[in-house]
Amino acid sequence: MLLICDSGSTKADWCLVDKDNKRTFFATCGMNPYNISLEAISQEIESVLMSSINPKDVHQLKFYGAGCSAEVKKKELKDLFSTYFTNAKIYIDHDLLGAARALCGKEKGLCAILGTGSNSCLYDGEDIRENVPALGYVLCDEGAGTNIGKLILRNYLRHLLPKDLEKEFATLYPGQESDFLNRLYKGSVPNYFLASFAKFVTDRKDNEYCRNLIKECFVSFFENQVVLYSDYTSYKINVVGSVGFICKDIFKEVALNYGQEVGKFIKAPLVDLVDFHFYLD
Template sequence: MVIIADGGSTKTSWCLITDSNTKVYFNTEGYNPYFSDTPTIIASLQKNLPENLRKEAVNEVNYYGAGCSVPEKIEVVAAAMRAVFTNANVYVGHDLLAAARALLGVDPGFAAILGTGANTCLYDGKNVTLNIDSLGYFLGDEGSGSHIGKRLVRDYMRGYLPEGMQKIFRDTYELTNEDIFDNLYNKPLPNRFLASFSKFLYENNNFSYSREVVKESFEAFFKNLVCHYPNYEQYSLNCVGSVGYNFRDVLEEVSAEHNMAFGKIIRSPIDDLVYYHSVLSPQTQI
């Protein structure tokens, strides 16, 4: 049996392909090695994987994950996978490669992630050939849920939200400024905490403020990342992630303003990844 998984910072989507070619899908929380160590990932997998999953029968794991871009971080995740799937050959790669393969298959082009975090690349039909570092939620991640959430939370804490919206936010989350500081500085996964607020703008898009914040974040995404790729206008913008998908009308507007064609936009790459590994390039391992 073979497992293909796409792990973001918030959620991991899994597909188990059985020996009879049946596909079984399930989800767990996300595992970013910059925020979670090997024992933490092992404990989560043991708790959250389906009870009826015969882990010892899995002979191959292809895991694409956020933060899995350098050998030491790849090993954090790979060691956890080997400990749980004891008879499997484990391959761990970056979620950016997953995005490119899901969006473009075996064709070259431009691929992006706009979810909890952000990332971008050029892809040659098999591997990522150029990547401008998004720098994470502290320094960058423009266009991402954490970038959008940071602006929203900052405006709420300063009392800058439009009339009516401030009360809706307060009633929805019941957070004091002290609560927010505690989540950001004392609790794990502050990037996920910030990104969780992006859905508030989606659910309250009757306020012009909501579109304004999202558009400004996407404009920063282009200014600081997309526009720095050589001849970026020659490519179409292909994007995976909940933020890009939920706000795709705004993303398309900003893309057009930067003379970039609008391409494939999907919420999750898992179905297209399964197709890539099963049909387009069945012998490919990360």
């Protein structure tokens, strides 16, 4: 059997595939080796994975995860998984490559992740050829939930929102300025806190103010990531992630202004990643 995982920092989606392409889906906590200890990963494997599958039936494990670009982190996870999946060939790589394979298959293209955070790459049909460093939510995350959430929260706290939106925001997110700032600067997951406000904007993407804010973030994504790739207009740009998927009409509008042809939009990569490995690999 083939076991495939797409892991972010908070959640990992898994699919077990048999020879007849029967698929079983389940989820665990995220397994970013920078954010969670190997002991905690072991506990999750034993409490969740082992109750869902027989590890001896798995002959291939394809794991694509956030935090898995460095060889030392790949080895840490491979060594850990090999103690459970003793009959399996184990493959560990970065979630950006998984996104590219889910979006493009064996074709060349530009790939964008636009979810909680953002990332991008130029994919040659097999591997990542170029990658503009993502750099995280403090420095970058253009076009992502953290970017949109940061702008709407800033504008709310400075009383820059239209009055109707300010009233709606205050109703949904009650609190004083100090409450927001304490959560932001003293909380354990400030990036997810910021990204939580993006839903307010994307749920109102037909509102002129919200639409322009989303557009501003997508323009920033193009200016700071897309245009830095070699001959970027020679490739279609493909998008995975909840923000890009929900706001694809606005993304297409921005892409057109940059002379960029758009391709595929998917909310999450796992199903397409399973297809890639079952049919093309």
